[in-house]
Amino acid sequence: MVNTAERDRLGDGLGDRLEDRLGQRSDAVDSAADRLRPPAAQAGDAAHPPGAAPPPVAPLIALRDVRRAYSGSDGGPATEVLRGISLDIAAGEFVAIVGASGSGKSTLMHILGCLDRPSSGTYRFAGQDIAQLRADELAWLRREAFGFVFQGYHLVRSLDAQRNVEMPAVYAGAGLAERERRAAALLDQLGLADRATFRPGQLSGGQQQRVSIARALMNGGHVILADEPTGALDSRSGAEVVALLRELADAGHTVILITHDRAVAAQARRIVEIRDGQIVSDSGVRAPVAPRAMLPASLDPRRFRAAMTAGTAHGARPWTDMREAFAAAWTVMWTNRFRTALTLLGIIIGVASVIVMLAIGAGTQEKVIAKISSFGTNRLYVIPGGDNSRGPGGVLTEADVRTIRQVPHVVAVTPILRNKVMLRAGNVDAYVNAMGVTTDVRRVMNWNVARGLFFTEQDERQLATVVLLGKKTRERLYGDASPIGAYLLVNNVPFQVIGELEEKGATSGDADDDDIVLMPYPTGARRVIGTTNLNWITLLVDDIDNAEEVTKGITAALEATHRVRDFRVYNRAASVRAQTETQQTMTIMLGLVAAISLVVGGIGVMNIMLVTVKERTREIGIRMAAGARQRDIQRQFLTEAITVTLVGGLAGVLIGVIIGVALLHWEVPVIFSARAMLGAFACALVTGLVFGFMPARQAARLDPVTALASD
Structure with missing residues (x-):
């Protein structure tokens, strides 16, 4: 049981703290409410100067012929739970609504607490018709005016006692420090300071109900709705909860106690009995209402609409909302x-x-x-033979190479004369591709020398019998030994090896670019292959974006000299793209x-x-x-x-x-x-x-x- 000293401290502490908080909150809505008050209300204020008798006080809660029916399942007839309830409750009253199970008292509590709406009739709170309020306005009213104490405690299982108590203040937009301080103070006043970090499953039934009461008081708890608060408790814990409710009533809260136990109901100042959805008796107020009713200015009928408008529109700051949502x-x-x-x-x-x-x-x-780039992304090829297989076969010559060099944006051109040849180095033979090219091939085909030298233009003019070997060709003929300076036979013609090409690691068509032998074009044409008719011409464009223009230019130039399109221009840049x-x-x-x-x-x-x-x-x-x-x-x-x-x-x-x-x-x-x-x-x-x-x-x-x- 809570001793007398503790009760006095609880009642005084709760009352004083709530008065301080309500005084602060009332100032925030005064100006808005005054602007929204009708002229009649302002005139009424002037008609009652200080010292004059005040006008009659309207009840805080007024029900008139309230009915609640629930639709039957599977299209059956509706069940009427409340049958014409009319009831007035003034601010500061301690009312017990008593009735047997199924009498409709819990349904009545849900309507009083704005958790449910009546099917018909009117419910006015602080002079406002609840039926006209939207969902968010009802939510504001619940957190502003009501505090719920349920039979089953209804605590969030994943939150500790402190966070459960703080919940109403979170939705009211209170700051973190403010609500933590207030929740801690309420738990301390209810004897649960050492249980603040405990979750509901770690608390006894009586402790959970006290946490529920602290939560009901978090935003002021001006109207406490207690639905069978002792139903799940032992007699000692139940007596403590009822004593707490009496102390809250003495502190000025409006307390509505829903119970089937007449002994519990006897603790209230007024007892309303309900049976089969109707009020059958009302004892009336048995004692004077507490001298200081715990109603904030926001629930004053003259200020109510302004306060609701402000409260519904403004909650916590966006960052606070976000932080709370992520924390939860x-x-x-x-x-x-x-x-x-x-x-x-x-x-x-x-x-x-x-x-x-x-x-x-x-x-x-x-x-x-990268592999494609090793062949040159801005490279074009001119191949003999027209698009029509039945047309002229076409021949490319050295003159065509000179013609192509004159086309704008062409930076390098090399003729390609290719044929299979037999190489012999000592007693090793190799059948490989031989290519007759000019010195421009280094730039056009991106061929560099790994060791040794590349042939020169003078070698071309003198028909020098010099060659460069690809890496695989060198390995086949000489193994790991260096071939530089050695002589070999190319189709029985002696040639000197002057260099070895860098490994390309790629193939061009059916030829392996590392299994090849290069020689000057004039030498290959006249001493080895025996023809000057080119296999193709390869050229380099200064920029890949100019490839299409160069293609058109080559086509026009060669058509002018050949007088027939017996060739094709292959745009490798387009292929790469x-x-x-x-x-x-x-x-x-x-x-x-x-x-x-x-x-x-x-x-x-x-x-x-x-x-x-x-x-x-x-x-x-x-x-x-x-x-x-x-x-x-x-x-x-x-x-x-x-x-x-x-x-x-x-x-x-x-x-x-x-x-x-x-x-x-x-x-x-x-x-x-x-x-x-x-x-x-x-x-x-x-x-x-x-x-x-x-x-x-x-x-x-x-x-x-x-x-x-x-x-």
């Missing part, structure tokens, strides 16, 4: 760690897959482009395939959130009773979905980078893209937003009474 979301995630981990897995796999797939695609694309675009398309496809797993993860988030809404329906009802607006509930569950995807997105980026680094170690071509990482992370957040919206909206639209009654 993190608490829920941590409480259900295993399920959260399974939900995160889908997002992590999706984000990591997108990052790794795009990185592999980009790396592969870069590798392919097409291959690049194809590779980019493949990379995008890889990203899209990976994105599917991200969508699947998002569906998993939605599924889990729908289950969460189902499991936490009662919690939603508790939050609504504490004054949460629909958008508060929606933001809460939407934030939880976004938090899951946020954590999953960050983990997915980290794991994707780790996998990419491992692939680099295994020499898989990987190129990370900051844009891809940010894109995957952003997609994860959007996924949480999109797939979390429907469950959040469903939670926000729940009926408070139905939510509170859920298991």
Whole structure:
């Protein structure tokens, strides 16, 4: 039991603290209320100067012929629970509504607390017709005027006692320090200071009910609605709770006690009996109403509408709202760690897959482009033979090379004369491709010398019998030995090896560019191959963007000299561009395939959130009773979905980078893209937003009474 000293301290402390808070809050709405008051009210104020008798005080709560019926299941007849209730309750009264189970007293309490609406009749609170209030206005009224004490305590299981008590102040927009101080003070006054960090499951029934009372007082608790507050308690704990309610009534709170126990009801100053949905007796007020009713200026009928307008429009600051939502979301995630981990897995796999797939695609694309670049990305080829297979075969000559050199944007040209030849070095023979080229081939074909020298223009003029060997050709003829300065036979013609070409590691058509022998074009044409008719002409364009213009220029120039189109110009630049675009398309496809797993993860988030809404329906009802607006509930569950995807997105980026680094170690071509990482992370957040919206909206639209009654 709470001793007398403790009761006196509790009553005085609660009363003084509430008066201080209410005085501060009343100033905030005075000016707005005065501007919105009708002229009649202002005239009324002038008609009652100080010292004159005040006008009759309207009841705080006024019910007139209130009925509540519930539709029957499967189209059956409706069940009428309340049958014409008319009741007035003044500010500061301590009223007990007593009745047997099924009499309709709990339904009446839900209507009084604005958790439910009557089917017909009128309910006026502080002179305002409740039927005209929107959902957010009802939420404001619940957190501004009412404090609920339920038989089943209705504490949020995932929050400790301190956070449960703070809940109404969170939705009222109170600052963190202010609500922590007030919640701690209330718990201390109720003898629970050492239980502030305990969760409901760690508290006894009596302790949980005292936490519920502290929560009811958090925003002032001007009207305390206690529904069977002793029903689940032992006699000692029940007596303590009733004593607390009496002390609150003595402190000036309006206390409405719903009970079936007449001994408990006898503690009230007024007893209203209800039977079969109708009031059958009303004892009237047995004692004077407390001299100082705990009503703030916001509930004054003259100020009510202005205060409601201000309170509904303004809650906590956006940053405070966001911080509270994320803190609550993190608490829920941590409480259900295993399920959260399974939900995160889908997002992590999706984000990591997108990052790794795009990185592999980009790396592969870069590798392919590098391979293509080894052949020259701005290189063009002129090939004998027209587009029509039945037309003239066509011949390319040295004169055509000189013609092509005159075309604008052509920076280098080399004739290509190619044929198979037999090489013999000592007793080793090799059958390889021989190419007769000019010195421009180094620039056009990107051929450099690994060791030795390249032939010169003088060698071309003198028909010098010199050659350069590709790496594979050198290995076939000389092994690891250096061939520089050695002589070999090319189709039985002696040639001196003057250089070895750098390894290209690529092929051109059916020829391996490393298994080749190069010689000056005049030498090859006259001493080895025996013809000056070229296999093709290769040229280099100054810029890849000019390739199309050069193609047209060559076509026009050669047509003018040949007088027939017996040749073709192959634009390798266009081919490179097409291959690049194809590779980019493949990379995008890889990203899209990976994105599917991200969508699947998002569906998993939605599924889990729908289950969460189902499991936490009662919690939603508790939050609504504490004054949460629909958008508060929606933001809460939407934030939880976004938090899951946020954590999953960050983990997915980290794991994707780790996998990419491992692939680099295994020499898989990987190129990370900051844009891809940010894109995957952003997609994860959007996924949480999109797939979390429907469950959040469903939670926000729940009926408070139905939510509170859920298991």
